[in-house]
Amino acid sequence: MARPRILVVGAGFAGSAAVRRLERKLVPGEAEISLVTPFSYQLYLPLLPQVASGVLPPQAIAISLRRSRKHRTRIVPGGAIGVDPKARICVVRKITGEIADLPYDYLVLAPGSVTRTFDIPGLVDHARGMKTLAEAAYIRDHVVAQLDLADASLDEKEREARLRFVVVGGGYAGTETAAALQRVTSGALRRYPRLDPDQIKWHLIDIAPKLMPELGDRLGTTALGILRRRGIEVSLGVSVSAVGPDEVTFTDGRVLPCRTLIWTAGVVASPLVGTFDAEKVHGRLVVSPELRVRTLDGVFALGDAAAVPDLTKGGDAVCPPTAQHAMRQGRTAADNIIATVRRQPLRRYEHKDLGLVVDLGGRDAVSKPMGVELRGMPAQAVARGYHWSAMRTNVAKARVLTNWMLNAVAGDDFVRTGFQAQKRATLHDFEYTDAYLTPEQVREHVRALTARA
Known part of the structure; x- marks a missing residue:
C-alpha cells in the first residue's frame, strides 16, 4: 500500500509542534510528511516586541525548521491559497509565484492568524x-x-x-x-x-x-x-x-x-479558513475534541484556525488562541493522525491554562x-x-x-539597518491577505488539473 501523505499547513506554534511529534513518533517510511510555510522558521511571536525594541535581533526568535527537524519532512516554501477537501488537494502559491498542487490523505490546518482591521479611513x-x-x-x-x-x-x-x-x-x-x-x-x-x-x-x-x-x-x-x-x-x-x-x-x-x-487591536483566523464550506464560530472552524473537522474527512484544524472545545470549562467554551494551547493542540493532532493511520483510538484535547x-x-x-x-x-x-x-x-x-x-x-545602540527603508510597511503589506482563491476557483483549478492528467 502507498504511504499515507500528511500535509501540515503553517509553521507557527501549532504546525511546528505537529511536525515535531509526527517525526518523533512515526516509524521511518510509515508516512510522508510535508510542511507548507513561506519561511523555513518558526516565529516565536511573544517576543516580537523585544525585536521591535532592539533587545533581541530578529534571528534570535526565528527558530530554524531545518535545524530542529530530523530531515524527514519536506518543506514547501509558499502559502496555501485554497483546498479542495473532496479531491484532497491543497493549492499552494510558492514564494516564486508558481502554483503547486499537493495531494494529501491527512491535512493539518494551522495557518495561524492575520491582523484584524476595521473600516477606518486611512x-x-x-x-x-x-x-x-x-x-x-x-x-x-x-x-x-x-x-x-x-x-x-x-x-x-x-x-x-x-x-x-x-x-x-x-x-x-x-x-x-x-x-x-x-x-x-x-x-x-x-x-x-x-x-x-x-x-x-x-x-x-x-x-x-x-x-x-x-x-x-x-x-x-x-x-x-x-x-x-x-x-x-x-x-x-x-x-x-x-x-x-x-x-x-x-x-x-x-x-x-x-x-x-x-495597530495591535487583535487578530482573526487566516483567510484560508474562510474558503472552507464548514461550520465556523467567530471565523474559526468548529472541530471535535479530537481536533477533527467533522464535515471534512481527513482534515484536522488547530491553533488560531479552530474553535477547539475547552473541556476544562465545559459548555460552549472554546480554547483561547494562545501559544500554550497551540503547541499542545499540535501534539494532539499529530497523535490522532498517527492513531488513525494505525487504526487506534483517538484522544481528546484537554489542557488547563497555565x-x-x-x-x-x-x-x-x-x-x-x-x-x-x-x-x-x-x-x-x-x-x-x-x-x-x-x-x-x-x-x-x-x-x-x-x-x-x-x-x-x-543598553541600546539606536542603529537603523535601512534594509526596508524603500519598502511600504503599512498594514497587510507583509500578510498577503488578498492571495486566496474562492472555493469555486479551487474546484475549477482542480477540474482543469484532472483534465490535463
Missing part, C-alpha cells in the same frame, strides 16, 4: 502592524528614524509629529509593544541632546474599559500604573476614527499630530502563573524563564539568553 494606508518578523524589524528602524529626523529638523510641528507614537490595542501585544518601545525612546534622550524629553509622547489606546482584563483587576491595575508612571498616556474606551500620514483622530474627538501608529506572563521591559512585569499573582522582578523572572524554556532549540535559547544579558549590560 488605517490600512498609514498604520503599521506587529504580526510578522519583518514588521517588527521595520518598526524598529522606523522609530529610530523618527528620532533621527526630529533631531535634525528645525520645524517644531514636524518634530512634534515625529515624536508622538500611538499604539492601538490594550492586549498583551499592544501593551508590551508600547512598554518596550517607550523604553527605547526614553533611553535615547542622552544620545540625542537636541530632543526635548517633554516632546516624546506615547499613547496606548483601547476600546475596552480595562487593560488586559485576562490578568484580573489587580494585575491589570498594576500594569496600568507602571505604564502611566513611565509617562505613557493610556486611554481606555477610546479607539481611532481616522488615520492620516501625519495625524490621527481618536473617537473622543482628539486630533493629534503623529507619524507613527502601531497562566499569563507580561514583560514590560527592564524590571517591570506582571505574571499570573497557575493563578498566582506576581509583580516586579519575580514576575519578570517567570516571564523570561517561561519564554526561554519554550524556545525549541539550544541554539535559540543561547541566542536569546546572550542578547538579554548583553542588552542589560550595554
